[in-house]
Amino acid sequence: MAKKVTITIDGIQVSVDEGSTILETARKLDIHIPTLCYHEDLCVAGNCRVCVVEQENSRILPAACATPVSEGMVIHTNSGKVRQARKHIVELLLSEHNADCTKCYKNRNCELQKLASQMLTGDHMFLDLVPEKRYAIDLFNSALIKDDSRCIRCQRCVRTCEELQSVSALGVAYRGNKMKISTFFEHSLFEVVCTNCGQCVNRCPTGALIERNYVDKVWDAIYDPAKHVVVQTAPAVRVALGESLGMPPGKIVTGKMVTALRRLGFTAVLDTDFTADLTIIEEGHELLERLKRALVDKDPKVALPMATSCSPGWIKFLEHTFPELLPNLSTCKSPQQMFGALVKTYYAQKRKLDPKNVVSVSIMPCTAKKFEADRPEMRSSGYKDVDYVLTTRELAIMITQAGLEFDKLPDEPFDSIMGVSTGAGVIFGTTGGVMEAALRTVYEVVTGREVPFEDLNIIPVRGTEGEVREASLKITKTKPEFRYLEGIELQCVVANGLAYAKQVMQNVKEGKVHYHFIEIMACPGGCLGGGGQPIPTNKEIRNKRKHAIYEEDLGMPLRKSHENPEVQEIYKEFLVKPLGHKSHELLHTHYTPRKRY
């Protein structure tokens, strides 16, 4: 047990674990100390200094986020000295800040703005430094916008990119008055190792890092009578959207979301979960085929382990960091892109539409999906398969713009076709979900029996944040055509967050581990913690979303992808068979090695 330390904050005496910070202790006492650079998911920086408090017998005001408690410490969080110092600090930040909030994407959802309003910063205490700063805006990336004029240099993004993602696309450049957050040789984020994961966006306290929004483009499409506007919604959106619309985290709002989308004017409201199920069929068979080539044909060229490919941030990461391991990636497109390719082919045929009049929109928890949709190879329908990708946050904006009272909306079901899904598709939204969904199907294909877990809940592969989860599943009594898998322990590993992905792939590269199947999601917690999800984010919020996802899964009448009737139908009518000719044309893709910086 940790040693205890007794300290006094604002007259309240409290005993806490040695090593806790003043900030943590104050929070326990429900004393609110303002912060800017501090973020629960990241290591402490202590650079904004807005959290300073007064410590008796100390020459300076320590930063509450960065200062550990010590025995007998007496702290005042709201003294005159503290308030004066904090006001100075916020005024200083504002003096180098382009604070035209009404023109800012983060207006009313900005930590700096909130502090400024608390501190009544109306009196222009200091000189305006903005005019002579030549702030740059990086507008060249299709997924993210970086606007230095709104940056408070808290380095949350830098820490996110390095600690959580081990990408280090962002760093600090220059000193003193010129210090700024920058990229390799100040290139656009578009040209560097950035994966577009958007984790930095989720943690940026201001409007300095935001997604590129396509809200108006989507409205235009909706208002165009010639267009048939199809929208697909990813699994993680329905457990988070409510947060941006005034609901508490962890609420499942699938039905309200569908109703809202319909009322916004989308012609058809469909479900990415459908192609998640389809992904499982394709990817499951791809895995079996690779295993067969390795075990039966003894083909030395077959790339194992096979890694999932539904997280576009992860794909770009691998292209930059381990280009030599690209053959290990499943060739399956992400569910979003499978959906897009099918909307302008299969769906258009069935609905007797000219694909040129079909606009395909997707609602994603993800910013990397914006980049993915723009990749040149994502045009297998002959058109851009997915025209616009909106984040969960952008959808919330549209709902607000339309004046819908979200929490009062009735629940409605998805349209069909391509609107039916299973629990397996739902859990794509969390780390470990693709693995679990794949195992539910693969095991049954191979043995003819359900996976040997109660309620089909394959707990051992359910990933958690901050760890790499390894699990194995023994395959016995196979069907005759899968005899080659008899007795095999299927070795699986699940990782979320690119820092952990890097760890796994490094081990694979060095031959230290022998997996068959790897699931990676670029974001902490999986898509539910995606870069397009509501802000703020932290472990507690993400956990609530995760519980909601498993709850949704458990409540679904169908839990296995291969039981999805629409999936069965599409194979019968259109695709013919998994990994068949049509699948390869529409549902599979290839990858591009990229530079390491």
Next chain:
Amino acid sequence: MSESKLKRVDLIFGEYSSAKYKVLADALKRSNEEILEDLMESGLRGRGGAGFPTGMKWKLAAEAPGKEKYVICNADEGEPGTFKDREILSRVPRKVFSGMAICGKVIGAQKGYVYLRGEYKFLLPELTRELEQYHDQIGKLGFDFPIEIKLGSGAYICGEESALFESMEGFRGEPRNKPPYPTTFGFMGKPTVINNVETFVNVVMIMRLGPIQFKLLGTSDSRGSKVFSVSGDTPIPGIYELELGMPLDRFVEEFGDGDTKAVQVGGASGFCVPRKKFRETVIGFEGVPTGGSMMLFNSSRSMYNVLHNYLNFFEEESCGQCTPCRVGCQQLRKGIVAVKKGEKKALYLDQLMKLAESMKITAKCGLGQSVANSFSSIVYNFKEEMIY
């Protein structure tokens, strides 16, 4: 020039002992406790600026748990107007290495580093030659404590101890949060003693003379002598080793040009003392401390320009990570310009003084915390020069 000259001291630059590395050899025979006791007794305080008691620092590092420990000699010397460490390293490097080795023995460190200011690269050949002798000698003494020289990156902030560690570890030179302090979490996260060049030499002198003899110099709060870099409006600029605790008026009498209106004690991050306070000001930890720089200004100097230069320096040399320092320095400099130009009322100076006070108590490291020293002392004492 008056007859009653300030006492010149010849400790730091004094001749080496007769036998090579004799002081080190003798010290190696003593117990760590004895050495620590001598250091405490001597009252030696760090010469890098902050004046932390050296014996205490070593003791903390010696007691810190862990096997891997380091000794680092801070030779980054970036304070404008200071060049005494360069002088020490070029004239008596042996004393510096000996001091580091004694520290290595006392705290149980495996390795020492000299973090040498990039601009002092020219000292490398000489220092390397001396280091060879050093390694030779400790080999003979059966003592294992290699010392390596690392060249600094050229940023002033890398002289701040925790930024120096970051820089040595290959990261951007940004100061860390404190606590933890270097004695428990220093270079590579291990217990580390970091001392100024001159501090290590003082240790050697204490070992050689004994604490009693050492204490004869200076005052009760400021023991020993100090190497000063004297510059500015003086007929005799240069490096002088003088007793600590001297009254400023006597210093000015000896080094001034007869028209001294102010002395900047301790460089850009130090204090400006105006003529009317020369008499009451003592140079030392009980009065106005200095890392070594003494800059004299005569009445032809514009204190506005002096301050503007300092603020310019800080504005550019701040690492830029923390708000009070990064933006505060810009506001202070631009603020005095605005007042001078009449774009802001003279009252705005009071606003700026308050800001400087906030910077002093909220900045993350010593750089931002000490901007107020020169700012407030110059603005307060030379207000008319700021306005007209």
